[in-house]
Amino acid sequence: MADRALELFLGELPEQWRPAISQIATIWGDAARNEAPEDEEQSANVALLAAIHSVYRMMSSGIQIESLVLPALERRYGARFPVPGGGFGTDRLNDAGHLLRELREILREQLQMSEEELSEWLTTDLDMAELARLSRSGPEPPTAFDPLSH
């Protein structure tokens, strides 16, 4: 059965993305399970991280193309390069930029990474050892009952 946290994340994605992102999460979750069959928590964490990484990469790549690449092409060729069928447009591009910044902020806080470490992780291919390391980083999940806190 799919992990509830992953389901929650997938549920907020556009419908068209869910099958592919879910597939990516499954592949990496299964790979983590193969490496550490007893650690179900780690495989669920790895699956979620892989899904987030993929969504971030996809969005940041599109934003970069529209905001930097197309203007650079315009300068080189002296012609405008409209996106067939339309791109984000200025307002949505700003909104997309905010979205990425907020995602980075949460990831940095949850994974306790520096800005540089986060940038490096988000701009490189997924790697099992790194995912496993990140899945153990940051705050621990709360336990159902902690006698010391009572």
Next chain:
Amino acid sequence: MDRHALADRLASILQAHYAVLQVAPACLPRLTEQAAFMYIVELYRLQGWSPSLRNLRRGMFVLPGSPAADPWNFSYVCLTRSDPEGWLEVRGNLAVLPLGALQPIRPDVAVVHGGQVPTVGEAPLLRAEPQKPFALPNEMLLVFVEAKAAAVHPALVWSFVGLVLALCPECITESEKHSRRGSILAASGGAASSLSVLENDLKKRSYKVAIIPEIGESLLSLLSP
């Protein structure tokens, strides 16, 4: 890490940016195709070809957004060199008819021998039948590119290798052809680890395939002075 807390926070961010996420699935593939198109053009420039934009519309380079579009109504890039080897054209969404196939397929980017795609004036004459859409014979195709906005995953490998098989069967060895179902599944498994593993996997299988991750970043580096 606290996976549930992370997912909760992410979900609320995604909800707050609902509008932009609704347009992203449609516009990210188009942006990626646009970048892939010009990346190929810049690679040819590096090899000594001179690119020039053709068929602009009011100063705009317009690629076909719809797969059914007639190629003569859209912009393309003409590549020329000083030696007399003829010229090449880079086209978007061009219909190409694989040998023996009845239906054309449309790679996102196609590099073809020059002069094979009719211009607006020639189009009615060169169409075999007025209602039949134009499709270029397979042998005129030199390079084709499939651009995917999504991070690599098995479906991408399936669709790409399927296209290679249709357009360039000689790029796949006999043993691969006979057992391609199994081999493509194995290649899909390779996608699980990383792009470099996938690329090596495809090379080992004799697929003449180049994978360009981060197409925007790669194109920017070619465009920087």
